[in-house]
Amino acid sequence: MNAITLSNIDYFINHSFILEDINLEINEGCYLGIIGPNGAGKTTLLRLILGIIKPNRGQVLLYGQKPADYLKKESVGYLPQRISQTIYEFPITVEELVRSGYDKISKDNFEWALDVFRISQLRKKTMRELSGGERQKAFLARAIASKPRILLLDEPTTGIDPNSRDELLQILEILNRDFCITILTVTHDIGTFAHEARCILCLNRKVVCFGDPQKILKDEYMGMLYPEHTVFPHNHA
Template sequence: MPVSAITLKNVYYSFDSIFVLEDINLEIPERCYLGIIGPNGAGKTTLLRLILGIIKPHKGEVLIYGMRPQDYLKSQTIGYLPQRISQTIYEFPITVEELVKSGYERIKKHHIDWALDVFKISHLKKKSLRELSGGQRQKAFLARAIALQPKILLLDEPTTYIDPYSMDEVFQILEDLNQNFGITIVVVTHDIATFAHEVNCIMCLNRKVVCLGEPQRILKDEYMKMLYPEQAVFLHRDV
């Protein structure tokens, strides 16, 4: 049987007594590449924060390899790219190399060099974040997320503010990390058409799990209309 990397059992989470997530049951196998889609306010970012242990469910259980997130993180790392992070702190006066090693106690030079090489930005290591384009900054933050080669990588809108070429390149790199390094990847995105051929599973989320399965089955009009009733006609494509 496949090993479960991430498990959520009957998870509920609320803000000001209003449920943002309700009765979430989800099992993400090791080496899975899961794409999460849903309208604004669907609870996608909240779901990632629950997996990371940044917040705790008001009901239910979140497990990482059978452990509570806070226990797993005592000895392991989960790679994480927050939403819009490259646009909020890019004025911070540090180099790309300093960014990649920031926040890690046990990171070594070969970790940094490997991560920079993966995202093809080794030549930028001594550059200040201020000198980079939006796509280059995003790659720098992605390099930081994978620097310790985590078993799990959580990405919240990783292609925001980058050009179409860089977007395609990032998704190709993520596919390689999943297939060749065995990293379990969970990516929240609105770029459905771009990543539909990369992931092996898609979850539609709108406070509850609307549907979960292979892209070929999920990205059909019946599910899109459930998730985006007003815009479904613009999102549908054959996969």
């Protein structure tokens, strides 16, 4: 079953294409890494899926429904780009942050979200008392606090040290494998996600390629995506 379907999507601003003729079918349970240079339209793609912006042409469907209809009953988890680096001076606690943005979250789901990201013991701390990695986990717990079937992450490992990054990747793997959450994650951390993601989307205004990471992370595609680079760090085993 398709969790997300994008058909013939065009999105433009001031007559210039930000995304052009995007067609994608993302299966339920997929773990998709989205890569592409700065300005490729990656964040825009997530915002289209969330229904925050509407395409000029084409259609987005979440489990066969338009985003606005789907979101009446379900929620989609979302970690905006750099959110934990920009919003942290608010004097709110982890607990308040995780509950924010929702009308109501069950106690079970709330505790589950804190447990999954291993931050139960931090619940009474305010955001400014946390390290960058802990703040990121708090925002991630917020993203999953409604137990969404779809989770969209915009550069979740940016600004995170290697140990915290490995922990985070391990947790995302659990969310995908054990809880069958469909995960789309935008990343510049290609070497890492080549091992984690089951599927890679290379985006550069258009879909450059989509499929198996091992096939896609070959030089011919990377050259199309990042033409100015001849060497690319994708072979770290």
